[in-house]
Every structure is written in C-alpha cells, then in structure tokens.
Amino acid sequence: MKHQTIPRQRPNTLTSPVWAVNAGPAPRADVLSGTHETDVLVIGGGIAGMTTALHLAEKGVDVLLVEAQQFGDGATGQSGGIVAPDYIRHTPETIQPVLGEDAGDRLTAMIGGSGRHVFDLIHRHGIECDARQDGFYTPAHTDALAAQQQDYARQWSSRGHKVSFIDAAHARRFFGAERYCGALRFEEGGGLNPLAFVRGLARAAQRNGARLHAGSPVTRLERKDGYWLCRTPIGTVRAQRLVLAANGGNAALHPAMRRTSLPLHVFQFASMPLDAAQRQTILPRGGAFTDKVPYLFTARLDGLGHLISAFPMSFMVNGDAGYYREARRRLKQHFGVMPEPEIDYLWRGLAWVNTSFLPEIYDLGDQAIAIQACNGRGIATNTVIGSEVATMLATGDRDALSVRPRAPQPVRFHAGAALLPRLLMSLAYLTN
Ligand SMILES: Cc1cc2nc3c(=O)[nH]c(=O)nc-3n(C[C@H](O)[C@H](O)[C@H](O)COP(=O)(O)OP(=O)(O)OC[C@H]3O[C@@H](n4cnc5c(N)ncnc54)[C@H](O)[C@@H]3O)c2cc1C
Numbered sequence: 001m002k003h004q005t006i007p008r009q010r011p012n013t014l015t016s017p018v019w020a021v022n023a024g025p026a027p028r029a030d031v032l033s034g035t036h037e038t039d040v041l042v043i044g045g046g047i048a049g050m051t052t053a054l055h056l057a058e059k060g061v062d063v064l065l066v067e068a069q070q071f072g073d074g075a076t077g078q079s080g081g082i083v084a085p086d087y088i089r090h091t092p093e094t095i096q097p098v099l100g101e102d103a104g105d106r107l108t109a110m111i112g113g114s115g116r117h118v119f120d121l122i123h124r125h126g127i128e129c130d131a132r133q134d135g136f137y138t139p140a141h142t143d144a145l146a147a148q149q150q151d152y153a154r155q156w157s158s159r160g161h162k163v164s165f166i167d168a169a170h171a172r173r174f175f176g177a178e179r180y181c182g183a184l185r186f187e188e189g190g191g192l193n194p195l196a197f198v199r200g201l202a203r204a205a206q207r208n209g210a211r212l213h214a215g216s217p218v219t220r221l222e223r224k225d226g227y228w229l230c231r232t233p234i235g236t237v238r239a240q241r242l243v244l245a246a247n248g249g250n251a252a253l254h255p256a257m258r259r260t261s262l263p264l265h266v267f268q269f270a271s272m273p274l275d276a277a278q279r280q281t282i283l284p285r286g287g288a289f290t291d292k293v294p295y296l297f298t299a300r301l302d303g304l305g306h307l308i309s310a311f312p313m314s315f316m317v318n319g320d321a322g323y324y325r326e327a328r329r330r331l332k333q334h335f336g337v338m339p340e341p342e343i344d345y346l347w348r349g350l351a352w353v354n355t356s357f358l359p360e361i362y363d364l365g366d367q368a369i370a371i372q373a374c375n376g377r378g379i380a381t382n383t384v385i386g387s388e389v390a391t392m393l394a395t396g397d398r399d400a401l402s403v404r405p406r407a408p409q410p411v412r413f414h415a416g417a418a419l420l421p422r423l424l425m426s427l428a429y430l431t432n
Contacts (some may be wrong), residue, residue: 010272010342013320017077017308018270018345019195026070026200032213032235034414038064041230041239042320042392043218043253047194047379050201051121051386058209059394064237065210066230066293067218072198074152074247075374076238078349079310081194081360082288082300083160083380085115085186086205089357092155095182103121103404105159107358110160110388114380115188122192125202126430130303134286135190139171139180141293146182149177153184162187168264173300175258175281175289177334191288191300191308193359218246221253223366243389244370248352254366259414260353263374265313269327269346271338275303281337294428297334306344307331313348314426350378353421356410363405370408414426 030380038058042049045067056063067073087095093110097105120131140146149165156163164185171180192301202212213235220231230237250257274282279301283289288300299309309318309330317326324343331341352374354360358375359381371389373382384402391400398405411417 010333011346012324014323015347016347017067017268017347018302018308019077019081019193021114022304023193023196023199024241026207026214027199027212029071029202029212029214030225032066032216032232032237032383034269036211036235036237038066038211038235038237038239038293039060040064040241041066041108041228041237042235042243043230044245044249044383045071045198045202045214046074046200046245046247047198048247048382048386049243050198050371051383052243052245052371053210053212053390054201055387055390056393057205057210059390061390061394063090063210064239064361065205066216066232066237067212067214068219068249070214070398071202071212072195074249075351075378076198077195077348078268078295078347079194079379080300080310081192081197081300081379082136082298083115083118083133083189083191083429084288084290084292084377085112085189085380086136086138086184087111088375090376092159093151095140106402108179110158110384111381112156112163114273114384115190117384117387118192118380119188119190121199122313125200125204127197127201127204131190131192131197133190135288136186137166137174137183137289138285139175139178139183139291141181141291143181144363145292149182149184174283174285176284176285176337178336179334189288189380190286191302192379193302194283197383218253228366228368235329240367242368243362244368245386247372247374248350249282250370250372250406254364254368254370257362257370259410260362260408261354261374262411262418262421264351264353264376266310266349266351266376267310267323267327267342267346268310268349270302270306271307271331272342272344274301275305278335278337279305282335286343293432295425295432297330299334312428313422315422316426316429359403361385361389361401361405362404364408364410373403
C-alpha cells in the first residue's frame with residue numbers, strides 16, 4: 001500500500017517565540033508574598049535586571065528582584081537573540097562630538113567589548129543557551145555605504161576591536177544573499193537563545209543568593225521614611241536602594257520616567273528548519289546580520305536550523321495572514337534558495353527606543369536609578385550595563401559606569417511621537 005505523507009500544519013496565527021522550544025525549564029521562583037526587606041530592589045527580570053541582580057549577589061550585596069510575568073517574558077524573550085557589539089546610529093568617531101572625546105571613547109570601548117563580555121559571562125556560569133560567537137555583520141546595500149564601512153572598520157580596529165570589512169563577493173558567499181555590496185564584520189558578536197540566556201542568568205543569581213520573584217507585578221512604588229516601599233498584589237518590599245529595569249514599564253513606576261521612550265513594535269519569525277542545500281548557501285559560516293536599510297532586514301540561524309528574522313510593524317501590513325505573507329516575502333526577497341519559504345513561528349515584540357539611540361542610565365535621586373537601554377539592540381549592551389550598575393552600587397564608584405547617568409528627559413510631543421516609529425516604518429516599507 002502506498003503511504004501518504006500528511007502535510008505538516010503550519011501556523012496561521014501569532015505563536016509564542018521559538019525560544020521556548022529548547023530553552024529548558026524556567027527556574028523556580030515564587031510569587032512575592034508577605035513582607036520583605038532588602039538593600040537593593042531590582043524591578044524587571046529581563047537581561048538588564050537579571051545581570052544587575054546576578055552581579056550584585058556575586059559581590060555579596062543583598063538583592064531582591066521582582067518580575068511581573070516570567071523571567072525573559074519582556075523584550076528579552078521576544079528578541080532575535082543577536083549579539084551585536086555595534087552602535088545603532090554612530091561610529092567610534094561620530095560619537096565623540098556628541099558625548100565628548102573621553103565619554104565617547106569610553107562608550108565605544110563598552111559597546112565594542114560587549115560581545116566578548118556576553119560570551120565570557122555565559123562561559124563563566126556554564127549557561128546553556130545555544131551561544132554561538134560566530135560574528136555579527138552589518139551588510140551595506142550600496143557601494144557608497146560599503147566604501148564608508150571600510151573607514152568604520154579602521155575606526156574600530158585602530159581602537160583594538162576585532163572588526164573588519166568584507167567585500168561584496170565575500171558578503172554574498174557568507175550570507176547567501178545577492179543584494180549586498182560589502183559588510184562590517186564584528187568578530188566577537190554572534191547569537192544566542194535569549195530566553196535560555198536570561199533563565200541561566202537567573203539560576204546563577206539564585207545560586208549566589210539573589211532572591212528572585214516571578215509573577216509579581218509592582219502595583220505601587222513610593223518613597224517613605226527614607227526607604228523605597230514597593231507593593232505587589234500580595235507582597236511588600238522595603239528597600240534602601242532601587243534599580244528600575246522594567247524597560248517600557250519604567251514609565252508607570254516613577255513619574256520622572258514618563259514619556260522618556262517610544263514604542264517600536266516588531267514581528268520576529270522563524271522559518272521551518274532549513275534543508276541541507278539551504279544550509280550550505282544561507283549563512284554557511286554561521287553569524288548574524290542586520291542590514292542598514294530603513295526597513296531593516298536581519299538574519300541568523302538557531303541550533304535547530306530555523307532561520308530567524310524580523311520586520312518592523314508598519315501601517316502597510318495588517319492581520320495575521322498579512323504578517324505571514326510579509327515574513328515569506330522578506331525571505332524570498334533576500335534568499336534565492338528559498339523560493340517557497342515556510343514559517344514555523346511568528347510573534348510580536350515590543351522594543352522601546354529613546355531619541356538618542358544610545359544606552360541611557362537615569363539618575364532619579366533618592367538612591368534610585370533606571371536603565372533604559374533597549375533601542376531594539378540591548379542583548380549585549382544591557383548585559384554589560386547590568387554588571388556595571390552592580391559594581392557602582394557595590395562600590396559607590398560612579399566611574400564603573402560607561403554611560404554617564406543623567407536626569408530623564410521626556411520626549412517632546414510624546415503622544416504624537418509615539419506614532420512616529422510605525423509611521424517611519426510605513427514609509428520605509430514603501431521604498432523597500
Ligand atoms: C522583537 C524584538 C527583537 C529584538 N532583537 C534583538 C536582537 O536581536 N539583538 C539585540 O541586541 N536586541 C534585540 N532586541 C532588543 C532587546 O531585546 C532589548 O533591548 C533587551 O532585551 C531589553 O532588556 P531589558 O531587561 O531592559 O527589558 P525587558 O526584557 O523588556 O525586561 C523588562 C521586564 O520588566 C518587567 N516589568 C515591566 N513592568 C513591571 C512591573 N510593574 N513590575 C515588575 N516587572 C515589570 C517586564 O515583564 C519585563 O520582563 C529586540 C527587541 C524586540 C522587541
């Protein structure tokens with residue numbers, strides 16, 4: 001009798017992120033209940049909060065972290081997991097007139113070293129998170145940009161960073177995509193499973209004595225009698241010092257954080273695992289890339305062979321069927337060996353951007369600081385910032401920070417500006 005192959009059902013509505021498939025179980029963490037005291041309270045269990053808690057605990061500081069949902073359920077677990085030790089808008093030279101020479105060089109050293117920092121941390125704590133330090137690339141779509149990138153490579157490498165330029169022929173061979181004219185290569189970048197990463201950080205923090213609570217949204221935060229008093233549905237914490245690491249959620253926790261960042265909605269997706277021929281052509285040497293067109297394209301492989309990519313939300317693509325169509329269109333547009341791409345996972349993520357496109361640490365006074373370093377590019381930078389914030393809190397030395405803390409600045413005309421990312425992405429879509 002002839003066997004019939006039953007076609008595999010592909011999803012046609014939004015799914016959970018692909019990362020849960022091989023992230024391992026979530027660490028055990030109780031809901032906060034009853035009354036607690038701590039030296040440092042960290043709010044938010046993404047990469048920023050978790051690395052802060054881990055490094056504080058390692059330094060012997062009493063720390064308690066509360067997370068509204070499960071660790072990594074915010075932007076961290078929605079992300080593409082690309083470890084990108086690069087600026088978003090700047091280069092080592094263009095940052096200098098913005099921040100001043102010393103502060104600019106300090107930030108460049110931090111960002112340029114952030115890939116190494118992430119993979120060293122993973123190694124030190126034995127975190128299993130499909131970590132692959134196989135390079136991060138920023139391909140150029142025009143000859144003019146490729147020419148500029150040769151200079152950017154000089155700017156990075158003259159400061160000791162392992163950054164080089166690859167020409168068009170190499171770019172085509174390395175990516176399996178025809179449209180690029182060259183690329184910057186950041187040797188110390190790569191990719192990881194972000195959910196597994198944050199869960200591993202959480203376990204390491206717990207081993208070192210940090211008290212972590214999931215399912216514990218902060219519903220009220222106030223300054224009382226020289227302490228921070230934090231309430232969750234069934235618990236209370238009294239803390240001497242406070243770190244807000246709730247990303248967009250910081251705005252609801254402290255009045256000075258209102259209107260300081262703008263929402264950027266992104267659809268992230270994973271193709272069905274590539275077949276052998278596709279694997280030989282698409283990213284055959286591994287690595288991850290994010291190009292420089294306004295409607296940006298990004299690609300990497302995970303350990304299961306899924307091709308992970310993304311597209312920003314615009315007004316032009318709507319409805320679940322439309323999102324899947326757009327994901328397939330993007331893959332076909334870039335990879336000739338994927339004439340009929342299939343999508344196994346497609347999920348919505350929310351990144352928060354500020355107007356500087358630089359990582360920010362805000363000094364809120366009263367022994368409180370806030371980390372706002374998402375900008376859709378926080379996997380590497382937030383990992384470093386968490387460790388630097390912990391050092392600063394443990395030692396009192398503000399020089400531990402590569403980002404100079406400042407007072408939060410509300411974005412002007414915030415209500416209108418909040419629509420700007422989606423509007424700009426709609427224009428970018430039309431020129432894509
Ligand atoms: C779709 C998408 C793709 C991305 N891809 C990449 C990428 O490939 N590479 C890269 O470098 N960056 C990427 N980013 C950005 C990166 O994910 C973020 O910069 C980074 O994860 C932010 O970490 P975080 O800890 O600051 O915030 P989050 O991970 O958002 O963590 C904040 C946490 O605070 C919690 N919280 C909020 N309010 C409260 C409250 N009241 N009480 C308690 N807890 C609260 C939230 O539940 C959340 O878990 C992407 C972002 C998105 C959305």
